[in-house]
Amino acid sequence: MTTFDLADARRFTADLDARMDQCDNGERMECANLDRTLRRYAEFCCEFCEGVRQWGRAIFYGQAAFDPEVEKLWLNEGSELYRRASGLWVYGQAMQGHCFVLENGAALGSALWRLERLLSAWVTPKLAISPLARHGTALTQAAKEEVQKRVDALPSLPANWQPTDPRRWTLFKMLQRGGNL
């Protein structure tokens, strides 16, 4: 998405609809394709959530104007996607084990959970209240250079630093050794 207006949102949702239709009509006939369809729907859910997040951020940061028609479009598309994806997930659960293990069932379950959270706790975007989000550090070039100097000069945490919360010590030591979360 680029402009986040109604035309842009319509393009996004129409493309998603077309790909869902294509997926439903051609790839749900047998178990091998069912697994692929589960994966595709997980991707659709993620794409939708990311589209909404980008749109919301654009309004929050003052890069796009809020249009209630765009919000309505997102909500309708989200509900339709949730209906189709959850139906597919239920179907996948029923088929699980009949043919073979459907590896992408969990991926769709997780994507559906995120979509459900986005829709059930829907937030209407509006311009930020916090000044930094609204207009950044609105400073002269010289002042910005001074900020950069001060940021660059900030001292690191001491070498023996560790989290104040002992429950985070294990994670901290693991990360220090280069481990993953």
Added chain:
Amino acid sequence: MTHGPPIPLTAVLIGLESSEFQAISGWPFADPFVKRLLQGDIPQRVQFGNCSIWTYRDPDGSLVGFGTLDICGECGEYTGGKLHPYLPLLAINPTIKSRGYGTSIVCHLIDEAALLALHGQCHDVLFLDVYTTSQKAIRVYTECGFTIVSPEPIPDPQEDGKPYFVMAKRISIAS
């Protein structure tokens, strides 16, 4: 005013639909700006960004405050365009007498930001913005190692020119 060592608080990550979020949203903050941020900006940062909300309980189990941590790009021009940690809002329960809870909350948020930076999920400078009139908050942030990096107060055009500072703290560990 000096405090003793930070009070050990139990931090819990919460969601927008939790009863804790409803509870903190109903607190009678003296500064209406806090409520506006909590009800306006924070849900958007959670849903559209990477913001986490933490609540804090004292050893008696009382809910004493909350804090928020976002990974965003507000100060990206000073981080080479990288996403960085940012403290949008934290507050103490206005119905209780604070015993240095603010320092404990800021310390915990620094911990979480440092862990994220150590994991490579964000830049290693933690930012915040604070109105110059919030002297108590500025003192707490300074005690926790934050530095004012804006060379002069920045007027906020949407709040009648009310000036604010940008503060920052490096959260990578010296080698």
